[in-house]
Amino acid sequence: MKLDEFYINGFGKFHNYKIENIHPHLTILLGPNEIGKSTLMNFIKRVLFGYPDKRSNLNLYPPLDGGKQGGKVIITRNDGQYIIERYAEDKNNVKVVLPNGSLNTLNNISYLVSTITPEVFNNIYAFGLDELQSFETLNSESIKDQLYSAGKGIGHFSLKEFQRTIDDNIGNLFKTTGNKPEINILFSNLKENSRQIHEIEAESTKYKELQTQLEDIIEKIQKEESEKTELRKKVQHATSLKDAWQDFRTRQELYHQLESIPSIENFPDNGVVLLDSALEKQSKYTQSIRVKTDLLNKTQQKISELIINEDLINNRALILELQKGQDQYVSALKDLPLIQQQNNREIEELNTLLKVVGEGWNSENFEEIDTSISNKEKIRTIQKSIEEISTFIQKKENELTSLKKEQNRYQEELEDKKASFNEIKLDFKDKEELSKKQTLLFQLEENLVNWNDKRAEIKTIEEKEALKNLFDEKSSKPENTKLFIHIFFYAITFLSFFGSLFSIITKVPSMAIFIGLFYILSVSFLFFFKKRENDENMEDNTKEPQETSYLSQRKASIASEIETLKEEIRKQLIVFSFRNVPSKTDLENLKYKFRSEFTQFDRKKDLDDQQKKLERLLESKNSELEKILQEKKELEIRLNEAQLVWRTFLEKNKFGPGLSPTALLETFSIIDTALEKKKAIMISLDRIKAMKDSIVKFKEKMKPLLRTLKYKESQTDLISTLERIIEELAVSMNNLSELKAKKVEEKAIYDDLKNTQQDLEKVNLTIQKLLEAGGAVTLEEFYANGKAFLQRKELNSTIQTCDNNIKRIIGEGIQFENFLEELRDTSYEALISNKDDLEEAIDRIEESLNSLKVNQGKFIQEIEQIEKKEESSALRLEKSVNIEKVNIKALEWAKLVLAKSIMKKAIEAYEREKQPDVIKESQRFFSLMTLNKYPYIFSPLNEKVIYIEDDHHNRKEIHDLSKGTAEQLYLSLRFGFIIEFSKNTEPLPIMMDDILVNFDPKRFDACCEAIRMLSKTHQVLYFTCHPDSAKKMQEVVNDSRLIFLEDRFVS
Amino acid sequence: MSLFSFVHTGDIHLDCEFKGISTIDERVGNYLKNATFSSFNNIIQFCIDKKVDFIIISGDLYDSEDQSLRAQLKFLSCMQLLDKHHIQAYIARGNHDSLKGWSADLDFPSNTHFFGGKQVESFTFVKDDIILAKIFGISFLKKDTQENLSICYPKIKNNEDFFSIGVLHCNVGNNKEHESYSPCSVADLKSHGFDYWALGHIHAQTIVNKDPMIVYPGNPQGLNPKETGAKGFMYVSVDKDKRIEPVFFPSDSIRWFINEVSIQSISTLQALKKKLSEVINKNRQEADYRPSICRIILQDRGVIAEYLQRDGYVADLLEDIRIMESDETNFVWVENIYNKTKLEMNKEAIKQQKSFIGDLISMFEKYTSDPALKSQLIQELDALFQSPGGKKYLTPINPDSEEYIELLNQAENYCLNQLQLNPAEPNEELSLI
Structure with missing residues (x-):
């Protein structure tokens, strides 16, 4: 992975700040102190790895100069260019533009920055002098884990953590002692399942025993039930005798009554009732015949009284027709004059309308106009x-x-x-000329700054030289002092020597001792001074020439640079017509002038464009x-x-030319009205004609009728005459109808009379037959016979009812006669006593049965409980499931145990055989940086400590090393890790902030060489404030780029 | 036209406890504990509906020698029902329910005929005063009956008028997948001249021979996850010329399935869920809409393997699927999901990198192939497998078995996945789940 450029929206002192064209191998970013080198380094770290928590002690770099905290970093990987954009306000989401141009918002871009942790990146890939000087930065658990696991191909994954997790999981599944792990719980459940199943199975064996006991009880119950049934039958019989007793007694009494009534052999069924009914009918028929004869006579009288006019009835159809046309005739006579008047008015209105249409149009021709x-x-x-x-x-x-x-x-x-x-007036010919001048102005400004810096530097050197001269002068002064001291002590020595001799000669011992001591002291001082002088002389001889020559060389070099700059500045001053070196204000004025000139150019162009646009x-x-x-x-x-x-x-359409379409449409409307009018007139004329016709027709029909009925034909009030005729016709018609009805009535009365006479004859015959059947001649005799016959019948019927009751009580299976015999042989009291005895016996048996049934129920319940027990199926199923479950968990446990065991073996083997690869790589760098003084780094197995050895294998620990050498060791370890780590992962860029300041020039050069080697495979960004360091590094690493940080502001 | 007909069944294992199921819920538990009874009821109902003349049970009616009382009582009630419909029953005992075991000594109706264990016995089936069939059989006296019982059967002459049936619980052809009880050969059976051999013991429905007909009906109800597919009995009709037509009818009340699902072409976890849902619905259809139990085995390599290795993911997936099925009347209970998938990685290439991962892979290979290392490694499992509970309930792991290799493979997958060998770039679909 390589950084191509980055853009800071807002971060620390930077706002809208951009660094581009970062070299793929080495980029040296040079800038004075406080220019923001650490800020830039931290910006890259945070866009790639995220922003720290606000509560942390780290510098958060709030945007001091405005902008949104964060920005973009553009990187290139093997698969193309990515743009990574992250802001502090949404630090968990990173916007990433992928090589295909798509924009993704992710919360993790670890796959872009390898599997490295932010901590490792901060300490190993991006570090300054502070991090380098502290071994602790390499000694935290996480860094050590990464350092020593580099090359394991497992990223930042902690094996120790993983092993701990496996141990936890194993413990959660099974422990040899304990009851919480899953397998232990399952074992315990299985034990409980087995116990419960055993319990249920033991119950099943009781089943047969219970069944045998149940069968015994059932047998006893059956026996007692049978006894009970027998007794119940006896009780039933005794009850029957008791219930039949009353009927039996009634039956005996009735038989006694029957003997006292005479016996009548035959008598017609319901004879008395039939005779009563026949006598009643006989009386009713005789009365009816009398009434009907009177009615017939009255009807015949009424028929002879009815009168009918035949002429009227014959002309009935004509009269009714005239009656129908009567209203029409009267109405025609009344309406005819009114309708004729109305018609005349309509004709006048039509003529008026046609005048409006125009001249030449009348009621005959206006219909020709097409108003369709x-x-x-x-x-x-x-x-x-x-x-x-x-x-x-x-x-x-x-x-x-x-x-x-x-x-x-x-x-x-x-x-x-x-x-x-x-x-608008302009000083320059074109914008290009202006732009060239502006660039020249920037160069002049830069040269002036450099010129000042160089002069300051030469002044510093001169001061150093002056100091040295002063020191040289001072060191010459002690030579005189020394001589004086020498002479002084030599004098003292001689004087004390001779003084002591004199004291001895003069025999003054105390004085001799005092002066002798003084002599010894003088000699000692002389010896000490002599020795020190010799040492100093030796030292000065080696130091002086080296320092002096360096300063003079440096001074000469800077002086030459100043000359070159001076020449260049002079040429530039001429261009801008400056006679002297311009002040900062002069330069700023000029810059301002150029900027406003640019604005005028832009404005003029804008106006020109607008003019052209308006013309178009x-x-x-x-x-x-x-x-x-x-x-x-x-x-x-x-x-x-x-x-x-x-x-x-x-x-x-035959209209004048001046008519507008609207006027013509209105005319058409008038014509439509005229047409309607004409149609109404025509209908009215037809109606007048029809009325006249109807009057004539009515009169014509009246004439023959008047003649037939002998009325005068010349009558004027035809309507009154017609009404009289109609009334007369109605009377005749009524009489005719009544005559017909009376005739029918007469026939019906006659027939009815005949029928009643026949019924009377039939009844008389029936009475005669009944008397014969009842063995009587008179009605009284008949009634006496009937009464005796009925009494006997009733007594026999009651006896039959009693017999039926007794039979119903005794039921089937017992002979009626035997039962009666039994009743004859006993008394009611005896019957009651027998029944009570039997019922008591039944109660005793029922008591015994109840007790047996309770026992039976208990046994049945117990057996049913055993039969219904389905828990054994459920328990065995549960046990089976638990066995399968425990086997699955055991396999899971076995998997983890095997994983743990093999993992442990693999770790041991790896550490034994391969772990020192990081150390080997570091050793190569360390040997180079220490100019082969320390060719070996050594890390014993399983000890995360480092030793170094010189070429004589003398071992030293870190605290034995000088500051500079220790820094070189730490740097070597970092480089070694970086090389080893990148063997399996994407190489990441390395950022270092002035880390070589404590190195002597030779080791500085050697470190530059090490950086050159590293930059072949990894992109290196080296931040420094030392132009010499930058220059030196550029000399060693040809394939590099120098970026001056102070000039890179972009507005 | 058939002269008579009978049903041939066996290996009913009434009140069997169903082995090999790791999880059930209450509903499935209720189905399972009644499953063998329901399937037997189905057979009895079939006999009544079809008005068969008799039923043959060729051994292993019960699941254990100490038969459960529940099983015996249910069987008794079934026999009483058959008796009401004038259907005879001829029953031989097998290795699971040998005569040695406990019995509740119940009073069976007159239609129920048990074969004794001392010698081959025969029963005659008479219809309208004509002897239509003779049924010969013998029961196991004890579970471990290793002698060839077929030789005890009589020879039947060719010209006999009746139809001859031999009932025997045995292992024909020494089938290695089953215990070798009463082993015999097809030739042994053929030599007796029987028209039909009604066998039991093998749970898969098999017609061993067609002339004479030698038939295993299989068990009427699958008893463990490996006994998949339709299970049932044979319905045999015999015409006057002794021509027979055996037809298989399913009777299982719950059906088993094992579904092996490859994740090769599955790129998201959502797609996996969809696939599993399809598999379950297919099971439902194949089970003819009766309840069923399935075991899902995820296998092969695929991009989602890494996710499936994560702790608890497969358990969550299983839970989701069960929730989906909870409202189904004809449910498919997913007994378990076994994750046998492998990570998508080129192990050989990783080994070449000389990284720790490479060494770890090599180490696993060593312990998979080296016999000495294998036996050394397996001893590390003794803490559990040799514990009192372990000895009693756990199946020991043989270092030469496939199971051991699979176990090591899973251990390796687990390690490699945890070491995040292949940290996948974020996948939109994966991250959505």
């Missing part, structure tokens, strides 16, 4: 066509007016633009005007044609 719908439609079509064309012509005239107004407005605007254009608009309006004039002309021609068609139409 089609003709009216023609008129309307012509009318519509004329109106439409007239409307169009009006519209076109309106358009012409508005267009002319618009033309005038554009013309005025154009004049204004031209005036403004001419007002005017041209288009002119052509539009001509087009509308042409269209208007065409419409006027069409209007003339339509008017010609109208005139032709009027001529064809």
